Amino acid sequence: MRHETVIDLIAQPLRDEPEVRALFLSGSHANGMADAFSDVDFVLVAQEGASDAIARIWRKAVARTGKIVLWWDRTTVPVLINAITEDWTRTDVVILRPDQMGAHTQAGLKPVFDHDGIYDTLNEKPAETGPDTRKLKHQIEEFIRVLGLLHLAVGREEYINGVLGIYHLRNLLVDLLIEETGAPHRGGVLHLNRLITGPQKALMFSMPPPVPTRAAMIDAHVAYAAAYLPRARRLALAWGVAWPEEFEAATWAKLEESLGVTRPYQPE
Known part of the structure; x- marks a missing residue:
């Protein structure tokens, strides 16, 4: 399935969920470097963050793109859900509260929808830190x-x-x-x-x-x-x-x- 279709299928039902305030693309789909082999990385902003209820809503949205054959629900990171569908489309989502978005920048995100204008409140790009x-x-x-x-x-x-x-x-x-x-x-x-x-x-x-x-x-x-x-x-x-x-x-x-x-x- 084309990534554009995956993004649309997932986003459609989420737009009408009151708890879901914004959905952004991150990773290669945000910086324009995605190819046919890329996974689809999302950042989802929910009023209560990575709750069980939001996880269920997310799973239902991902299931619209195909049968889920792998589901890691907040196992490696408390706010991260990884999924792979039957055609091996990989989707990752980080679920955050609005007040947890400060670490993100506009350069690292691409809005899918943004009910509260969160994107406009973010720094344009990361601060220059020099070599580590x-x-x-x-x-x-x-x-x-x-x-x-x-x-x-x-x-x-x-x-x-x-x-x-x-x-x-x-x-x-x-x-x-x-x-x-x-x-x-x-x-x-x-x-x-x-x-x-x-x-x-x-x-x-x-x-x-x-x-x-x-x-x-x-x-x-x-x-x-x-x-x-x-x-x-x-x-x-x-x-x-x-x-x-x-x-x-x-x-x-x-x-x-x-x-x-x-x-x-x-x-x-």
Whole structure:
């Protein structure tokens, strides 16, 4: 079913519900970056917020778009309901009271209907906050920590669990590449193609696969370290984030002592 039809079918009965004061599109349908594979994200404003009564009203509206085969009702987040219908249309709604809308901006929403003019009271766009230096510092330290666990995984011959470490290093490298591009609209986890550059994609394609053997696990950890750490150092320098020199040095010393692995790059 076309997303425009899904939006109309859901919105029609909600317009006449006295408790429902507004319905907005958010996510990719609000910022104009939606495609045929996007989910449909809503923000619903109800006088009493995410009550059981509003949840029932919402389910009835979503059911107009097809048979519901998955329904997560305020499980992961107290105000969030996720649904998937039989044709795999995905709809998410965040249900808020009018006084909880202050965190949203006009740039992140597109009105479907708005009985009380809530949209006009919102800030136009988020305030400029600059780079998240605390997040970058934590991610760098986390990369080094996971890298250091290699000696433990090899020592115990935990090659299956060691593969999980490679996936973790991969995710941290992806996060770093996204930070490098400074993409303004991150979107969901399945939008990586539009967030990183061609050379960055080539780097990711060149990385070794996770294979649960001793040699392959060591090689993959070293390859990810060679790809991540020099780039992270440059970004940390640009953002004014102090590099954890002692932690990195201790980690390489442990890996050399236990596995004969040496640092695969020279700090600039």
